[in-house]
Amino acid sequence: MNVSVQEIRLSKLKFQTEPAQQNGENHLEAVSAEAAQIRAYLLSRGNSAIADRGFRWLMVLCALSIFGIVVLIATELVVRSRLAWALFGLDFFYKVFIDTYTHKPIYWDPVNGHFSALPFLYGTLVSSFLALLLAVPLAIGVAVFLTEMCPQMLRAPLAFITELLAAIPSVIYGFWAVIVLVPLLRDHLNPWLIKGFGWTGFFGDDNPTGLGFLAAGIILAIMILPIISSLTREVMTAVPQSQREAVLALGATRWEMIRVGVLRNARIGIVGAIILGLGRALGETMAVTMVIGNSPEIQRSLLANGSTMSAVIANEFAEASGDLHLSALMELGLALFIVTIIVNAFARLMVWAVTRGTPSSIH
Numbered sequence: 001m002n003v004s005v006q007e008i009r010l011s012k013l014k015f016q017t018e019p020a021q022q023n024g025e026n027h028l029e030a031v032s033a034e035a036a037q038i039r040a041y042l043l044s045r046g047n048s049a050i051a052d053r054g055f056r057w058l059m060v061l062c063a064l065s066i067f068g069i070v071v072l073i074a075t076e077l078v079v080r081s082r083l084a085w086a087l088f089g090l091d092f093f094y095k096v097f098i099d100t101y102t103h104k105p106i107y108w109d110p111v112n113g114h115f116s117a118l119p120f121l122y123g124t125l126v127s128s129f130l131a132l133l134l135a136v137p138l139a140i141g142v143a144v145f146l147t148e149m150c151p152q153m154l155r156a157p158l159a160f161i162t163e164l165l166a167a168i169p170s171v172i173y174g175f176w177a178v179i180v181l182v183p184l185l186r187d188h189l190n191p192w193l194i195k196g197f198g199w200t201g202f203f204g205d206d207n208p209t210g211l212g213f214l215a216a217g218i219i220l221a222i223m224i225l226p227i228i229s230s231l232t233r234e235v236m237t238a239v240p241q242s243q244r245e246a247v248l249a250l251g252a253t254r255w256e257m258i259r260v261g262v263l264r265n266a267r268i269g270i271v272g273a274i275i276l277g278l279g280r281a282l283g284e285t286m287a288v289t290m291v292i293g294n295s296p297e298i299q300r301s302l303l304a305n306g307s308t309m310s311a312v313i314a315n316e317f318a319e320a321s322g323d324l325h326l327s328a329l330m331e332l333g334l335a336l337f338i339v340t341i342i343v344n345a346f347a348r349l350m351v352w353a354v355t356r357g358t359p360s361s362i363h
Contacts, residue, residue, distance in 0.1 A: 108296035130217030139228035174290035186210025204301035235269030272350025
């Protein structure tokens, strides 16, 4: 009786394993057939080593072309500015010619061959730092609101609208400034500044046009706002959520959590974003050219006319009166090129120090 039971069990086990073995064999045959087809297709194309090697070198060439373009631009600027370097050297950036009759400084006189980059350096720095003074608080406030306080459904639309400002051409900003901003400054803000703060010397009543450093600084602040805000938001997003929860667990308010748990941990990246905005402000041309007044002078008043390195190049390059004039403009371009590269590289490094390994997104 026991022997018959064992035989029945063995027969059942054999009956159950035979289909499984057949299915496994069929699957292996199907996989082998598919692999054979793929192998046949690959062999029909011939040896792909040449194509892979060509693709690799093509990608390397694309990467090296970026460095090549930078080197070519720098080389061309150095070669074209040799005449100014030979005559002025580093004195070009800080020395001033004094008129023997009027005893007044002459910074830029192409007719008589007097060239000094000092007023353009001054105008570039004043307008750029004024733009940072106006844009940084607003940009950080926008970033804090979008990352910490904004409702979820409004974050993406508001972030898109903020970043949309960066896509507007600079000439459109210039037209808007000439039509709207300059009359507003001339008729309303400048008289109030002159009346209330004219005693400081920074708001002198000597320019009734509304153009000047203040107008250039305001339009630059609007242009660099989306850059600083976007990068600051990315840096703040990279701060771990555990930092926020830990500060709140200690009984901190929302403001204390943002100040201690977020802004303090993201401060290096925020500084990098600010410096990157400074790099954009230093090289901006068209909008600044339309509102700064284009006067090669150094004046204390923020309401006075001035000029920048990029503005004088845009205004005078096509009408350069001689080789020395053209070479001086090239030297200005070389200085602007070097400063912009250094500032942007340093800013990117600081932002990367905080956001490395963290994908950018809007939560």
